Amino acid sequence: xxxxxxxxxxxxxxxxxxxxxxxxxxxxxxxxxxxxxxxxxxxxxxxxxxxxxxxxxxxxxxxxxxxxxxxxxxxxxxxxxxxxxxxxxxxxxxxxxxxxxxxxxxxxxxxxxxxxxxxxxxxxxxxxxxxxxxxxxxxxxxxxxxxxxxxxxxxxxxxxxxxxxxxxxxxxxxxxxxxxxxxxxxxxxxxxxxxxxxxxxxxxxxxxxxxxxxxxxxxxxxxxxxxxxxxxxxxxxxxxxxxxxxxxxxxxxxxxxxxxxxxxxxxxxxxxxxxxxxxxxxxxxxxxxxxxxxxxxxxxxxxxxxxxxxxxxxxxxxxxxxxxxxxxxxxxxxxxxxxxxxxxxxxxxxxxxxxxxxx
Numbered sequence: 238x239x240x241x242x243x244x245x246x247x248x249x250x251x252x253x254x255x256x257x258x259x260x261x262x263x264x265x266x267x268x269x270x271x272x273x274x275x276x277x278x279x280x281x282x283x284x285x286x287x288x289x290x291x292x293x294x295x296x297x298x299x300x301x302x303x304x305x306x307x308x309x310x311x312x313x314x315x316x317x318x319x320x321x322x323x324x325x326x327x328x329x330x331x332x333x334x335x336x337x338x339x340x341x342x343x344x345x346x347x348x349x350x351x352x353x354x355x356x357x358x359x360x361x362x363x364x365x366x367x368x369x370x371x372x373x374x375x376x377x378x379x380x381x382x383x384x385x386x387x388x389x390x391x392x393x394x395x396x397x398x399x400x401x402x403x404x405x406x407x408x409x410x411x412x413x414x415x416x417x418x419x420x421x422x423x424x425x426x427x428x429x430x431x432x433x434x435x436x437x438x439x440x441x442x443x444x445x446x447x448x449x450x451x452x453x454x455x456x457x458x459x460x461x462x463x464x465x466x467x468x469x470x471x472x473x474x475x476x477x478x479x480x481x482x483x484x485x486x487x488x489x490x491x492x493x494x495x496x497x498x499x500x501x502x503x504x505x506x507x508x509x510x511x512x513x514x515x516x517x518x519x520x521x522x523x524x525x526x527x528x529x530x531x532x533x534x535x536x537x538x539x540x541x542x543x544x545x546x547x548x549x550x551x552x553x554x555x556x557x558x559x560x561x562x563x564x565x566x567x568x569x570x571x572x573x574x575x576x577x578x579x580x581x582x583x584x585x586x587x588x589x590x591x592x593x594x595x596x
Contacts, residue, residue: 238285239481240277241494242270244300245292246486250326250368252360254393254423256551257292258499260363264297265486270304272509273484278311285312289323290483290494295334305341324348324391326360328368330375335382345388346419347376350398351405358398376413385455389417396428403441410449410456419459424562425551436569443573450586464574465593467540477546477556479522484509492521495547504550521546521556528557532564541567 245264246257277285287308294301305321312319322344330347338345349372350356357367379388390409394402402420409415428435442458449456483494489505490513491497496504506518527533527543535541542548543559552560581589 238277238280238282239288240273240285241288241290241481241483242273242304243290243292243483243485243494243497244294244297244304246499247296248291248293248326249296249328249362250293250360251363251365252393254359254395254426256425256495256498260292263486264300265484265488267300267303269484269486269488269509270300271307272488274304274308274311276509276512277482278315278317282317284318284320286320286322287312288321290497293326293329294323295325295329298329298334302337309341320344322346325375326368327372327375327379330378332378332381335378339382339387345379345383347372347379347388347390348393349373349376349390349409350392351401352408355392355398355401355405358401359393359395373413376415380414385414385416389419389457390415391419391421393421393423395423395426396431399435399438402438403445406442406445406458410454416455417457417459422460422566424548424566428562428565432565435566439569439573440576443577446577447580450581450589451584453588455588460570461574461577464540464571465578467571468575468578469593477521477525492518493547496550524556526557527559528555529559532559537568537571540571543567 242265245262246260247262247264248255248257248260251260289301289304301323309319321342324346325348327347327349348360350358350360353367353369356369356372360368360372362368376390392405392409406418409418443461446456446458446461477492481493483491483497485491485497485500485505487500488509489497489500489502490507490509491504492506504521505514506521507513525546527538527549529543532538532541532543543563546556548563549559550556552563578589578593
């Protein structure tokens with residue numbers, strides 16, 4: 238099971254691609270936190286992934302600590318293995334907070350869109366000031382304590398900043414020594430017809446990854462590694478609304494943290510005070526998957542994330558229907574990943590074989 242608690246709708250930044258909606262100060266209450274913990278721990282489980290979302294979780298530091306202590310205590314009483322994580326914009330990371338987070342074994346995802354040009358394209362303060370230096374300072378504080386495998390950086394790629402992508406990956410990897418980079422494509426904006434340009438950019442990314450393996454330099458790019466794994470293991474299914482639950486500051490339950498937004502309740506499947514609305518939850522779960530006719534006969538369907546309920550709903554207002562933007566980029570990611578894998582496998586690259594085959 239996975240539980241995400243959204244601590245607040247507030248954030249210092251005003252990233253214009255953010256799907257969390259209007260930012261406002263309305264933090265979760267301690268009562269709602271306790272109800273959330275009691276609600277999720279009522280399910281039989283051996284392991285629980287527990288995390289925070291927002292807004293910016295670190296704006297509610299005391300609530301984050303309170304929820305963590307309570308969850309640790311209750312999970313320990315039930316003998317549940319707890320894995321803790323959250324995503325932060327990095328602005329409020331400092332030595333004291335990082336030490337506490339490390340002590341409590343949090344895996345941290347820092348939102349940083351690459352180098353200064355790429356990052357400042359979208360990730361600005363409420364007064365439109367640039368946030369790059371603040372986020373970099375937070376990341377450097379994290380790196381004093383965290384090993385490269387205990388955190389990652391997530392960069393959102395858009396039509397407006399994609400031209401900086403390759404230099405940004407190189408900057409994060411070589412200058413800031415980040416080993417785990419997540420590239421989150423913003424599917425929810427018009428991408429236009431520059432498909433050849435996008436293809437070239439991502440193939441250059443693949444070439445960079447190949448060169449790092451040849452130089453025995455550790456690097457993980459999620460869209461490449463995950464697509465390589467789909468060739469070996471198949472694509473994992475979306476746990477939307479079933480094994481993954483998100484709690485809004487109001488206590489409303491959602492099938493995924495990305496659908497809380499401004500908490501309109503449209504996709505709410507209950508609340509922590511009264512439990513699931515099973516009619517709504519079961520209806521959403523039944524709709525999961527992919528109903529596009531062209532996807533049913535696609536040879537890449539087992540390697541594609543076209544069944545992500547959050548992405549589909551945001552794009553098409555249907556949980557089970559995707560669109561051509563997803564199709565184009567998913568095919569491109571698979572193409573690049575296969576090029577990387579084929580090249581390194583044929584070269585018998587030891588780092589690559591050890592990572593994906595255990596050789």
